[in-house]
Amino acid sequence: MADVMLHYVKTKLRLRLGLLVSISAVLLLCSQTSGATAGWSHKAVAGNIAYFVFDAPARIERYNLAIGQWQPSIPLSSAPTAFAVDTSEMVIAYGRTIVSRAPDGTGEVDLLNTADEVKGLLLTPQFIFAFNPTYSRPTITSIRRSDRQVVDTWSGVYAFGSGFAVAPATRRLYGLDTMTSGGELQELDFNADGTFPASYPGYRSAGANYYSSALYPRTYISGDERTLILGAGYVFDAESLIYRASLAGSFDDLAFYGDDIPIVLRKNLILAYTSAYLEAGRYELPNAAQAVAVRAGEVYAFSAAAAETSGVAVTKVAIASFSVVQPGIPVDPAGVAFVPDDVVAADDGTFFLLSKAYQSIFRWSAETRSYVATYSLLGSPSFIAYSSVLDRLYTAYGSGSINQIKLDAGSVAEEPFANLPGPAQGLQTAGDLVFAVDPSGAWNTYYVFDRAGSLKSSKQWGYRSREYIWNASLRRMYFFRDDTSPNDIHYQSIDASGQMGSAGESPYHGSYSFLHPIRVSADGASVLIGSGIVFDTSTLSYLGAIPSGIVDGVSHDNRWVTIRSAGADTQLQAWTQNLLLNQTLTIPGYAFRIFNLPDSRLLVFTTSDGAVVSGPFGTLPNSGSLVMSVVSLDGEGSVQSSPLIVASPRTRPDIAGAP
16 A cells, blocks of 8 residues: 555656646745754745755755756845745845845845844735734734835734745735643734725634644645645645644645645655555665655755855755555564563454564464464554454554554555644544544544544543443443543443544543553443452442452453452452352462454463563563463353463463363
């Protein structure tokens, strides 16, 4: 699939050979302020020319993309505070003074003196917009280009501090409120004559301070004016200001190829994305760059270089040379001592064991009682999840990217699925939907994606939990509020279309000890937690308790079966429907996980041979043997165990009395 995506990007580029594609539509009209490491203070692209504005000595350097040559330097009288250029003129602000020059830098003419320092300039074919983002009362002034007359001035409250952009056709100005908030996206309409609306209906905000927007105060608008991409990597609908997607991380610069293909610079990586904002391919530069432009199937990467006469070094890269990231050679887990970071199960008795250290998902078959082919991963995901409805695996990374392995299509490799604005903090499936959590927005944000990776709904003010557990019967996701005291158990409902509805919590608010794991019964009527408490899933009211805490549990034959560590051994305990102890079996090793098998038996994971540390599901060794025990519970409640299935070089004796 990744190869198909890269082919899609390359094909679109070939179809447009010979056409100039700017850094973005907005960069034809204005400049983006560069970071301190860039050397230049502003840069922009107009026609075939890339412009770089330097403060010391004050000058403009120009690179002709068509012929691959630097043009004569343009000296400036002082360091500009704002800069914009198109094919007919360049506009420069020196503090409170705005001047105009021809695109080649000749013929400087004064345009306007403002009351406050100009920090941003935007150009449309008809107007110049000057931004004065003072702390107390920021203003925007519109100047008619035909006669150089001031048309109107808009004054807002704490808005448009940086990241200025313009959509000429739809007559909208954009910016980030980086003066008082975390970088909330703002939008202001302007009329065809350059005037601003008389009241606030013409001004809107995105209504959310998305994750670290203020740290990356850049805004890019697509050529069709339908999409806004912020420097933090967030993608918004330009008309509604609704969050749409993410590029899985901040970046240094961006160039649109045509209307819908972002080419992103992230330090020394140039990444091509699809129109769905999933990575399609990448190219690794020998050194970090600070800006990019695109023309005729070529990406131009610009980096600060004091040794160059212009102060800028240029590297040209063909899109055709981009490649898709490949996983490493599969690791054979036989003989490897490891403790899984997580385990998820398929309905057919296949178990997927995540190893972050080996960047792998090891697979163990209950049918053959052996490992089968490993899935090598592109990195070390924070979470994995499995959908039995779709027969697909999902991986979520600290970058915010979510990948999928389409087992239903015979795939054995990750491919892009969706991206979160911030690092993944939770992942679970909800039937044929995918539920994910990140720290963006207010508190934490929940996201629901459909099987195609399209965002169906999102919700702020969420809680961070070590795990999120789906109840298919009630269509609810259960979780704790591990980031809040006192802790409690909560639920979030999700309908079949992916819309999040009602939410709730228990009425106890810390009256009980809320410990992981969270396990929902097979009939969906009750939920068991790590402290041994059982709640009603509809009301989250107390139903009863197992006397001791658990490491893991499973609903088996209409009753709970749990495991807990007792010294270096594991106690498997079967409980009646009234939560009375029915039978106990001792298995050597530290308790880890327990699952149902398709043949009505149980599979118990234990670990041994390592220094004891605190793991995600209890006290575990940080290295050593992983052992799988297949356990049968007969109708009388007695327990029998088959010989242990050993997943390390060391052999283990059978449990005494086992057949």
